Amino acid sequence: MKKNITIKDVARETGVHVSTVSRALSTEASSSLSKKVVEQIRSKAMEMGYRPNRVALGLRTKKTMSVGVIIPDIGNTIFPPIVRGVESVLEPAGYASILVNTDSDPEREKQFFQVLLERGVDGIIDAAVTSNDPTAVSFSSELPIVTANRMAVGSGIPAVVNDDKGGIYSMVDLLVNAGHKKIGHLAGPSHLYTGIARQEAFSSSMQARGMEIRKGSIISADAYSEPAGKEATNKILDICPNLTAILCANDRLAIGALDAIHSRGLKCPEDVSLTGFNDIPLLDRIPPGLTTVKILQFDVGRIAAEILIKKMKEKSVPVPETTIMPVSIVERGSVQAPKE
Amino acid sequence: MKKNITIKDVARETGVHVSTVSRALSTEASSSLSKKVVEQIRSKAMEMGYRPNRVALGLRTKKTMSVGVIIPDIGNTIFPPIVRGVESVLEPAGYASILVNTDSDPEREKQFFQVLLERGVDGIIDAAVTSNDPTAVSFSSELPIVTANRMAVGSGIPAVVNDDKGGIYSMVDLLVNAGHKKIGHLAGPSHLYTGIARQEAFSSSMQARGMEIRKGSIISADAYSEPAGKEATNKILDICPNLTAILCANDRLAIGALDAIHSRGLKCPEDVSLTGFNDIPLLDRIPPGLTTVKILQFDVGRIAAEILIKKMKEKSVPVPETTIMPVSIVERGSVQAPKE
DNA sequence: ACAAAATATGCAAACGTTTGCATTTATGTT
DNA sequence: AACATAAATGCAAACGTTTGCATATTTTGT
Numbered sequence: 001m002k003k004n005i006t007i008k009d010v011a012r013e014t015g016v017h018v019s020t021v022s023r024a025l026s027t028e029a030s031s032s033l034s035k036k037v038v039e040q041i042r043s044k045a046m047e048m049g050y051r052p053n054r055v056a057l058g059l060r061t062k063k064t065m066s067v068g069v070i071i072p073d074i075g076n077t078i079f080p081p082i083v084r085g086v087e088s089v090l091e092p093a094g095y096a097s098i099l100v101n102t103d104s105d106p107e108r109e110k111q112f113f114q115v116l117l118e119r120g121v122d123g124i125i126d127a128a129v130t131s132n133d134p135t136a137v138s139f140s141s142e143l144p145i146v147t148a149n150r151m152a153v154g155s156g157i158p159a160v161v162n163d164d165k166g167g168i169y170s171m172v173d174l175l176v177n178a179g180h181k182k183i184g185h186l187a188g189p190s191h192l193y194t195g196i197a198r199q200e201a202f203s204s205s206m207q208a209r210g211m212e213i214r215k216g217s218i219i220s221a222d223a224y225s226e227p228a229g230k231e232a233t234n235k236i237l238d239i240c241p242n243l244t245a246i247l248c249a250n251d252r253l254a255i256g257a258l259d260a261i262h263s264r265g266l267k268c269p270e271d272v273s274l275t276g277f278n279d280i281p282l283l284d285r286i287p288p289g290l291t292t293v294k295i296l297q298f299d300v301g302r303i304a305a306e307i308l309i310k311k312m313k314e315k316s317v318p319v320p321e322t323t324i325m326p327v328s329i330v331e332r333g334s335v336q337a338p339k340e
Numbered sequence: 341m342k343k344n345i346t347i348k349d350v351a352r353e354t355g356v357h358v359s360t361v362s363r364a365l366s367t368e369a370s371s372s373l374s375k376k377v378v379e380q381i382r383s384k385a386m387e388m389g390y391r392p393n394r395v396a397l398g399l400r401t402k403k404t405m406s407v408g409v410i411i412p413d414i415g416n417t418i419f420p421p422i423v424r425g426v427e428s429v430l431e432p433a434g435y436a437s438i439l440v441n442t443d444s445d446p447e448r449e450k451q452f453f454q455v456l457l458e459r460g461v462d463g464i465i466d467a468a469v470t471s472n473d474p475t476a477v478s479f480s481s482e483l484p485i486v487t488a489n490r491m492a493v494g495s496g497i498p499a500v501v502n503d504d505k506g507g508i509y510s511m512v513d514l515l516v517n518a519g520h521k522k523i524g525h526l527a528g529p530s531h532l533y534t535g536i537a538r539q540e541a542f543s544s545s546m547q548a549r550g551m552e553i554r555k556g557s558i559i560s561a562d563a564y565s566e567p568a569g570k571e572a573t574n575k576i577l578d579i580c581p582n583l584t585a586i587l588c589a590n591d592r593l594a595i596g597a598l599d600a601i602h603s604r605g606l607k608c609p610e611d612v613s614l615t616g617f618n619d620i621p622l623l624d625r626i627p628p629g630l631t632t633v634k635i636l637q638f639d640v641g642r643i644a645a646e647i648l649i650k651k652m653k654e655k656s657v658p659v660p661e662t663t664i665m666p667v668s669i670v671e672r673g674s675v676q677a678p679k680e
Numbered sequence: 681a682c683a684a685a686a687t688a689t690g691c692a693a694a695c696g697t698t699t700g701c702a703t704t705t706a707t708g709t710t
Numbered sequence: 711a712a713c714a715t716a717a718a719t720g721c722a723a724a725c726g727t728t729t730g731c732a733t734a735t736t737t738t739g740t
């Protein structure tokens with residue numbers, strides 16, 4: 001294990017002071033040095049295989065050029081594209097991403113904030129934030145944070161989210177136009193922004209159309225998972241067996257709903273129409289083809305990172321508090337007119 | 341922005357030397373201090389909201405307690421579970437993971453190795469390694485590396501891979517037992533270990549059974565993607581239109597093959613049987629249900645990380661050079677006896 | 681040719697820790 | 711009560727950089 005080459009070694013080899021080497025190696029500071037010596041030092045450094053030590057740099061400058069990326073679970077197919085979006089701007093800008101999975105546990109989220117701060121990250125992208133998230137709020141005074149895909153409502157933390165409301169409105173439209181009168185809602189977890197926002201949008205949209213919302217026709221799933229979706233769907237159908245359509249808060253829930261429907265001997269879309277949200281990968285290949293709301297996952301990550309970089313460069317620069325990304329409906333085979 | 345509390349501040353407040361604080365805060369070193377002062381310092385530190393600076397620690401100890409995780413693309417559904425497996429052991433052990441995506445570009449892989457070293461990672465999990473990978477080999481003398489899911493053949497770099505050979509053998513068995521005589525192979529990229537290993541296994545397995553391998557019945561896809569799978573399948577079927585089964589090197593390729601088959605007006609499994617590899621999420625829901633080889637993605641990541649930790653703790657400790665994880669066949673609807 | 685201004689380089693402190701060694705303080709032992 | 715020993719703490723250097731300031735060297739204007 002040969003010792004690493006440092007700036008000091010290069011200085012000795014070139015017979016110059018370490019500060020001179022430091023300057024020569026920096027694009028900005030090298031302007032104060034003579035062309036000749038800069039060239040000489042640089043080639044010598046290269047020749048010696050010098051590799052800058054960013055840990056030392058970080059200590060000296062108090063900037064580690066790294067950011068924490070907090071997500072619930074990278075195994076959940078909605079997050080990888082967001083992460084890629086984040087990296088697509090962070091990496092070229094010279095930032096490294098430290099990725100952590102909270103498994104939606106607020107306790108873990110808190111711990112990770114601590115750890116990330118100990119490691120001196122310059123900022124944090126939080127895609128695991130809950131709607132009411134005291135942890136995120138309290139840390140937001142310590143370093144720049146941007147939330148992605150979700151938001152901490154009323155926290156003042158910059159957020160990049162999808163047009164959840166608009167997506168749901170359009171979906172209700174679509175269902176109503178197809179002739180549905182008895183529509184249920186399989187809602188997301190009520191501690192998550194997306195769960196709340198979509199449910200509110202559902203209710204107000206139904207109301208705006210003068211549609212009846214029967215009691216028991218809105219049930220929240222415990223988690224955004226297929227089993228939770230199946231379970232909640234069964235509850236809904238137990239209470240309101242004559243619903244002709246169920247608008248689900250996301251695709252995985254809808255897949256679970258599909259399971260529940262099949263297990264009851266019903267068919268989609270013949271007996272009940274179903275819609276999702278997100279348009280996750282491979283969804284198009286699952287019969288009957290889920291009609292869903294397509295979101296710009298990659299861009300949500302990308303823009304969140306862009307905003308974060310702005311704040312990291314200049315803490316006080318004003319940035320948009322909420323950025324809403326457009327969504328679009330993609331129609332497949334899971335919706336048709338009610339039988340009647 | 342209030343200045344961070346350092347060990348020095350705690351020392352001043354408690355009227356003790358900074359080295360004493362350092363010792364008091366360390367579980368091991370605190371044994372050389374009096375119970376009383378340790379207690380006092382710790383509570384004071386807590387009270388002041390002291391947060392250790394790991395950057396400084398890293399500089400001093402030359403250990404950053406972080407590892408680089410290199411993968412081709414987190415958006416490829418096979419990798420998230422591997423990453424989770426890696427984190428499942430790294431995180432509890434106190435390591436942070438820096439995640440990078442190479443997009444299968446060797447040039448980027450090389451850059452990332454550089455960057456990760458500059459950042460002083462203590463080790464690297466490389467799931468983007470190519471079969472012949474000079475970059476990984478050369479860096480392996482600088483720091484511990486373990487490859488996951490793939491291996492750099494003959495490099496001596498510890499690897500955790502699946503039983504690719506065994507999986508393919510079983511699959512050929514299954515196809516032959518179903519009565520197939522004309523079997524093609526949609527192979528993976530020939531610069532990847534999995535592509536090569538599975539193809540070799542296919543050939544030797546067919547040979548071992550005395551099955552004929554017609555020319556043109558083995559084609560390598562350029563990438564593990566659906567479009568590449570579709571394209572390669574069309575080539576195969578152009579040359580050998582009377583194949584009754586195609587064994588695909590992975591699931592995404594098989595999905596692409598499905599597309600090709602449908603676009604030719606054929607059906608799976610009636611006209612041609614198809615098999616995959618990996619058993620990616622949601623695969624079970626895509627008709628006709630792909631018969632595939634299930635791999636232990638999570639455990640591949642987990643074990644790779646365990647091996648890495650061993651090597652990081654004690655560079656010279658001997659570790660298994662190749663660890664092969666068991667696979668299993670999961671039968672679904674994409675295989676049936678040939679029509680005759 | 682000389683002071684003044686500009687250019688190029690060196691000096692040393694600082695970033696927040698840990699740790700080998702020196703020193704002080706407490707504890708026994710006789 | 712004195713001394714040896716053990717226990718507890720302090721000292722200072724080191725990790726690899728950057729950077730404000732001081733110094734030395736060159737260039738410029740007259």
